[in-house]
Amino acid sequence: MFLDSIMTALNGPSLAKFAVAALSLVLFLSLRGKDAEGLLSRLAFFSAILLARDLAFVLLPSADLYRLSDLVVFCLLAWLVTAPRGGWALWASIAANAAVMALMIVKLAFGIAPGLPTELARYFAMAPILLIVVRNVSREGEAEPARKAISGMALPIAIVSFCYLVGGSILGTGSFWFHAFIVPVFYGFILWVAVRFMGIAENQLVSAVSYYEESVDSLYELLLPSGQGSSGGVAMQESLDNMARVISERTGAESAAILLIEEFDEAITVRSIHGRFAPPFKLPDTIPRTEDRVNSFLRHARFRLGEGLLGEAAKAGNPLLVAEAALDSRVARNGDEDWLQISSLMVVPLVVRDRIIGVIALERSAGVPFSESDFDRAKLLSNFGSIAIANSFSFLEAAERSDIEREAAIAEGIQKTIVPAKIQPLGSYSIGALTVPARGVCSDYYDVIRLRQDKAVLAVGDVAGKGVAAGLVMVMVSSILRLITNSTKDMATLMAWVNRGIAGQVDLDHFATLGLVCVDAASGVLEFSNAAHQPLLIYRVDSDAVETVDIKSIPIGVERTTAYQDKKVRLAPGDVLVMHTDGLVEAMNDQGKQFGRKNLAQSVHRHHGLVAKEMAEAILADVQEFSGRTRQHDDQTILVMKSKP
């Protein structure tokens, strides 16, 4: 029977209104998922209410009830349009309607106050509509476009609603024309408003998407390194310049400046300028207002953190938008020249993981001020740019570190190559030599250059400096020595030649100490020359004592024309010659005491009975025992030559 009523109704005048209501419901329900704000859900709900009350009317064709349901409908409509900010006015009018409705229900159900016309309900229904109109007149300044659109339609909604109510009044709520015509038109109008609103929201979404697409484009341009193939600092400068340019262009700024916090200081300096950047800080009066001088001053400008507009931003890390710079006292006015004008300014700190690394300042000299969306764009790009800069720094640091390690490794390699691995005995003399390099130093050198079966030149030296530079000098000294020792010249001359060979080289740390001893194993004669190197120590079997042989001199590489001296000594059978470098005698223990020459002499004395190689090892062991765990700061080298007893 219920179904019959429905079918009859559908076949009659109510078809239109059912169609519209059902259509709306279906539409809003199916699109519900698209709408984050829940407006479509609310519209679906509203459509459902309309459909429900019309269905109810089919079953209970009471004009009174239909009128009462209008109260509900209009409250809902008001809520839809003003939500979520209806406020107390909305609730007041809903409350009023509810009160009237309650009153009417009571009247109808219990027959009280028969004089009260149910028509009254109809006019109370207008209250929420009036509310909408009033509220939306006062919503002129609504920023959000969708809401603005709804507000714009408040008046039409009110007018159509009013027509609906008046129509109902004139034609009668039960009349054919009311349900066949007025109601569907009313529903249709609401549908149209809702669809329009959705259209506007859609547009908003589209424009937001295109804004973000543009932002992604900017990011791409920002991060694409323009300095392909340039290294280190140059690449960094190019990144900064690129960043200044891109952020300027993408925010519509005319000029920009990037300042970075100094690596070792609490100050910021200008690192990149794009366009004609006018200083936003007060220029000293002594600087002439020419573009040249101002630019030059700007390039060397330096601010402590917290000092001035820029220093303040660098310290606090808060982005700043000064839309109308002319009205803001923080921005300095430095002159009337047009390139000194600042009409709008943005200062955005560059922050990476809660560390402020600098700021970027963007300017317009005239025209439209920076907008919020320009500001947002600037902040977005700066965030990404900061990451790029921070990465560059990390990369530089890592490169430097690995450079240093590599240098140390190369130096070690050079030293290992130059220094002889095994030393054959010289006639009846045995030779043992050892070097213990200190980490990253590798500047000690020794060699045994054989001239004949029983004649050789012993060389021990210490190149000043360390790393590859020292290694190069070592190679030069070694090469020169190997070339010239074949001559019959004396050691002093050889030393002078080596000196001339490495002195006067441009840009090289080319100093070294060097001790040369020419050994004639057959006769036991030693010829010794010294260039500021440690003296010879000779253990004498005769006196059972260690004597020192020294020549005062200056290192090689200092002056091209230095004259060196030589001395001759004779080794008796059983005597021991020891050459060493200063790293040995200057080895420190944890009390800050140096090993010293005395200890060395004692050590030589103690171990004189050992074979050359073992003696060298024993002496070094003594030094090691003395130093304990104190870190070794210089190479330790020892060369022992023992004459067969």
Add this chain to the structure above:
Amino acid sequence: MELKIRKSGENYIIDVNGEMDLYNSYKLKELVMKMLEKKVERFIINLENVDYIDSSGIGALIYICSTIKKMNLRLIITNIHGSVKKVIELTKLMGYFPITQTIEEALQKMEA
């Protein structure tokens, strides 16, 4: 330290190669004095290949700078970098010396 001279228009560019230290800074002074005697009026001292300078080197530059200023001639120092720049900053002479980043800038300034 090596000194080379080249010309660009009326500007004489002195390329300094090596280190300006207490042993060789006098050479630059002497060279500039000689050039002044020969009536050179525009000097550009290019420190691109200088990566070490000490107080004697700075002193030489000061001497050259003040002499040229007194004679109302023109001097520009260019391409300072690394520790050379740091030393000039430590002595607070960045504003005292006429400095440009590149030779091109220096040449432009000379014309102005």
Add this chain to the structure above:
Amino acid sequence: MSTLRKEEAVKQIKVDENSPLFDRTGLLHKEFPSDFRQIRYFTLLIVQTAPPDIKEINLLEQQISEIIKNAVKHGNRCDMEKKVRVWYSFSPEHAHIIVEDEGEGFKDLEKWNEFNRKRQTLLEGDDFTALADYVSFRGAAADDNDGGNALFAALEYWNGGFVFNQKRNAVAMLKHFPRRHLGVAKESEN
């Protein structure tokens, strides 16, 4: 290594016999003859033990060479018989040096301080014309080869202190190297 509070804006050379900067414990030590020709060599010997990070290419070497030069040239008057004694220590965070000569001491110290004060004032006022007379300090024994600007830089560079002993023939200095950092920490809001 002595940990010393960083002195803000060291603007004058102090005389303080009892300064902790003169504490030689734990410092390495070398002695040199006062040979003018070897000044850079001596400097190199000292600096070669410094970690690479603090060398700032060769700035550390240059600063130390100035002090050694003063000791050799002005302190000991290049007398080969007289020694220059150096105590030093380095770490990635500091450089500490004491240089002592056998001379009669830095007599013009007060004059120098006054000269420097004047120079600072002129610098603050950006007065470059008047500054021209204050870029180079000429002591009594200065010659053409002296730049006269080494100590200006030294006061800026040695940020942990730069003091002479009572006799003014020994000078001690300290530089703090802040840990290399990227930027500064953002202060937490409110």
